[in-house]
Amino acid sequence: MxxxxxxxxxxxxxxxxxxxxxxxxxxxxxxxxxxxxxxxxxxxxxxxxxxxxxxxxxxxxxxxxxxxxxxxxxxxxxxxxxxxxxxxxxxxxxxxxxxxxRIVRYPLIELEIVKKSGTSSIICLNEFTLKSVDGTVMAEVDINDQVFEMFRGDGICVSTPSGSTAYNKSLGGAIIHPTIEALQISEIASINNRVFRTMGSSLVLPAHHHCDIYSRKEQNLMLTIDHVSMPVDDLISVRCQVAKQKVSFVRxxxxxxxxxxxxxxxx
CATH class of the missing domain: 3.40.50.10330 (Probable inorganic polyphosphate/atp-NAD kinase; domain 1)
Structure with a gap:
């Protein structure tokens, strides 16, 4: 061993x-x-x-x-x-x-981050968050390649089931058992008016669904993947979906x- x-x-x-x-x-x-x-x-x-x-x-x-x-x-x-x-x-x-x-295997989130400077992929264990550095975030949220909502607010959090007890919970998201292959989208202080309309509640997507978050203006953003944060000023989109691989824990x-x-x- x-x-x-x-x-x-x-x-x-x-x-x-x-x-x-x-x-x-x-x-x-x-x-x-x-x-x-x-x-x-x-x-x-x-x-x-x-x-x-x-x-x-x-x-x-x-x-x-x-x-x-x-x-x-x-x-x-x-x-x-x-x-x-x-x-x-x-x-x-x-x-x-x-x-x-006993080996237990928990779902992960796979991210495809598309920037003007290039494309990268990464997986996360807890959550991915998108926030603005100097104002509110303006973004279009698509689900399965269909426009779902126009978002304006402090940011968006996308969590794994095991990460649903972390930042997602403080945002009012649901706690999801980690044997359920899903991801959860939670809003961070959304603004709702005649122009920007959001659900106002968390969304849970199954493993065969995906969501895309498109930046809808030139904005300085902060992307945080678990414990690592990175500033981005040329974001085009982020695709979020349940990863094919899982993380293993020994019990x-x-x-x-x-x-x-x-x-x-x-x-």
Missing amino acids: RYYVLDRGDQLSVDLSETFHKLAPQYGLQLDAENPDIVVSIGGDGTMLHAFHTFIDRIPSIAFVGVHTGHLGFYADWKSDEIPELVRLMGNQGEMDQIQP YRPFPFWTRVRNAFLG
Whole structure:
């Protein structure tokens, strides 16, 4: 079993990372920064997003597991004092007397970003947001190549099911179980008048649908993909659809999605 650990960089996370490395050889785990089977994220959800994008070119062949040391670790199954147990289970997973870990696969969003300067594709784990740097966003939103609405407001958020509990939730979007292959479009402070009319509520699109967001004026925009933001002043459009590939998480013990939701938001 090859592994890699990515930590948040604070003292607790660094100490836990060192503890993991010290225990790993006892259970036959081999450190491999290039081709790990499992990537262990120690920190918070931001650390998991960092880990995801660090290995974004190898998403189909690796799995992730999270250790929570922050205030809200929605992607994390393990607490800071459970590192020894996690290492033991990772190392013993091939033994006949051990319960085999379960691999869960969550949908991702694929983006095709078209600019005057070129076209690029990227996938995101949580969400994609489009905001204006110096005013309101003016955009046309098409669904399945048909004009749906003209948007004006602070921005648009497109989230995955697993990301529906993040920024999307604060915008009034629905929480979607991550086994549902879909994406969700949520408005950020839309303006509604005779010229610009929007639904005013989140839209959930299935895997076989797509949406296109067209910039409808010259505007300085900020595109944020998970935890990475980039200024863009020549955007033409962004196509959003459920990606063909999925992200994998290792479950060494049961931790149902709705239990995560309850623990995260209700205590």
